[in-house]
Amino acid sequence: MNAGPQAAASRSPENPGLDYAARHAQYWRRNLTVCVFGSFTTLVSLSMLLPFLPIYVQQLGVQSQAAVIQWSGIAFGATFLGTAITAPVWGRLADRFGRKPMLVRAAVGMAVVMSLIGVAHNVHQLVALRLLAGLVGGYSSASTVMVGTQAPKERAGWALGVLSTGALAGNLIGPLVGGFLPGWLGIRGTFFAGGAMIAVAALLTIFVVKEDFDRATGPRRRPVAHAATGAHHNNYPVIAALLLTAMMVLLANMSIEPVITVYVGGLGVQSAHLARVGGVVMACSALGSTLTAARLGALADRIGSWNVIVACLLLTGLVMVPQAFVHAWWQLAGLRAIMGMTLAGLLPSIAKLARQAVEEHKTGQMLGYLQSAQFSGQVVGPIIGGVIAVHLGLHSVFFITGSLLVACAGLAQWARRRQDVAVTRSLS
Structure with missing residues (x-):
């Protein structure tokens, strides 16, 4: 160049x-x-x-x-x-x-x-x-x-x-x-x-x-601008909240996956069509997310990532609840698609905030930790969902994961306030 x-x-x-x-x-x-x-x-x-x-x-x-x-x-x-x-x-x-x-x-x-x-x-x-x-x-x-x-x-x-x-x-x-x-x-x-x-x-x-790529901007040199403001430096509680929220997004999405075919079977779907219908229901959340991911990412650029994160966590948590009361597989598929649409705004917004939470020369490492948290949720989610389904029943999976998402919304709101306080102090 x-x-x-x-x-x-x-x-x-x-x-x-x-x-x-x-x-x-x-x-x-x-x-x-x-x-x-x-x-x-x-x-x-x-x-x-x-x-x-x-x-x-x-x-x-x-x-x-x-x-x-x-x-x-x-x-x-x-x-x-x-x-x-x-x-x-x-x-x-x-x-x-x-x-x-x-x-x-x-x-x-x-x-x-x-x-x-x-x-x-x-x-x-x-x-x-x-x-x-x-x-x-x-x-x-x-x-x-x-x-x-x-x-x-x-x-x-x-x-x-x-x-x-x-x-x-x-x-x-x-x-x-x-x-x-x-x-x-x-x-x-x-x-x-x-x-x-x-x-x-x-x-x-x-x-x-x-x-x-200029190796002079690597981890051995700290950006002066961030050092001067200190707005994001060592704001570990905010970073921890972002990582936990990212993990919860995938955990909530994957929690019902191990038993979703069993759940669909309980809705009257014949065994000959069970695998195919179960696959359609599983795909609906991804389909919903593909429709809104870019739009919600752009919305975060306009109104702020924290606003999108809190709103999407609350909406996703609320959409989880009626999934426990469906009477037909297509109702579950529709709710899963809506859930995917609200989930889609979370990961891009979290990644944008994670990038801004650390000095520029550490953004790769920070986003690496973020990816690790997401994949951890993808591994842990099916395990937790299976355990809940066995001990408390299939419907409890939706109630518990929905409650966890609402709790994460409260955590995100707390993290936003803490970050605002840190920025205010750095500018005073």
Whole structure:
């Protein structure tokens, strides 16, 4: 990149590390497009195995139905666990060496591992490779770091909302693709096709994504502007509230997933159609989110992220309650779609605030912790939901998760007031 006087001034000792985003003013939209495509393809590849995962586990030598269910759950959750563990590490490395190398690493690593899953010989190798996909992958997480730091602050909510839409669309379409491809390519061939899709994303990342990364703005140098104001520095209670809220978003969405087919069966759906109807109901929350994620992200840019977070938490908590009183599957599907629409405003707004809660040279690490919290919710949510359903009944899952979301709204309101007080003190 041809750095002009403004860029040169921004890298001067008097102004270190202030405008990583400004240096990418002409690139961030193009990079966002590639990140959306890459997040979409990687999540399609990761989620497309849902319809045939139990069948593949059986082909790998697992016999009893109970063991098939157990190993399928372990294999599916292993990727999210791996991502939750390593997301902060990759975020910190992104601060040190640049965002683009992390994207390339994730895309190439996932393309290789996805193809290797197609040649697994036993279920232990399947689980190990799914875990490895999470450990070395995380393209969506790396995209959040890049987009969250390159987009201008006044457009960050919209950009993160668009990125979230691509990821949600991948989760929505993946199971549909997985329902058709094995019939054409076979199960192992489907994994090779998934690896090829991610390889395309890797090539686009290598040759299209642009980054002007200056290691002088790395963690060894603290931005003077933030040091002067102290508005966000060491505001750990606010950061903790953001991380907890992010975890709760995924926990609430996933809490009913393990038993949703059982719940749908209790609504009069015949066993022959149970799997298909259950899949439709599961997909409705992602469908709702794809419709509103970008719009709510843009709304956060206009009226403030805290306002969107508190409102969406309250609305989502309220929408959870009537799901316990439905009498037909289509009523549940409609409520899940509405819930997805309100949930969609949370993650982009939280990510925007997380970016602003720390000094610029630590934004990658902060967004890495945020991704870790989200994936932790995705792992813990089904476990908690299953435990509640077993001990307190299916309807209690909706009541308890709805109450937790309302409580998080109160926590977010407290965090906003604490942040306002910190800003006021820094300016006085």
